[in-house]
């Protein structure tokens with residue numbers, strides 16, 4: 194007899210298995226990244242078909258399989274519906290999904306961080322969906338990037354120089370080669386560094402420390418240009434670690 198289990202999971206990817214069925218890649222609260230067959234999901238009027246669309250959070254019952262689980266029941270918890278009618282929201286959500294896919298596919302199934310990562314994705318999609326401005330969207334994506342790296346053990350220390358281990362007062366630079374901040378003294382002989390303004394460093398440190406949903410004094414202050422720079426900085430850092438480039442923004446560049 195097949196074993197079944199229940200979990201909450203957010204859909205990150207969806208592709209056809211055959212004429213009737215799809216495969217859904219999801220991040221689940223209890224088992225991390227899982228792939229499951231959604232039987233009949235490609236048939237018109239399939240209820241399951243609607244539940245297995247990208248970026249929907251479901252409460253699920255699944256039959257455990259050797260390589261693939263099978264979805265027995267799905268009940269949507271949040272459809273994050275406003276993500277789908279805005280190109281910015283959609284692109285950044287795809288970036289989030291791709292990042293999770295790149296990082297979590299090799300993770301241990303019993304990983305104790307699964308619930309924390311699930312909550313982070315849920316909060317990020319929720320905020321992106323309900324955001325009223327592009328600034329709000331970017332702020333949520335930035336929080337996601339900084340916090341995800343921290344959960345996975347790749348967190349950036351925004352305060353200390355990684356060479357002399359002293360707190361950096363001012364004029365910090367970031368070394369992409371080392372993946373860490375350096376004080377101006379230690380940075381002298383390090384190639385491939387970029388200057389990061391003290392206020393930006395303080396801003397990102399604040400996002401790291403505060404709860405996802407807690408408002409900070411920066412929520413209304415950070416403007417679009419600053420947020421875009423911070424996003425690209427974190428994207429480059431993450432791409433460097435994963436050795437995989439998230440492709441979604443390259444595709445958009447071509448389209449535009």
Ligand SMILES: [Zn+2]
Nearest residue numbers: 354357376379
């Ligand atoms: Zn130093």
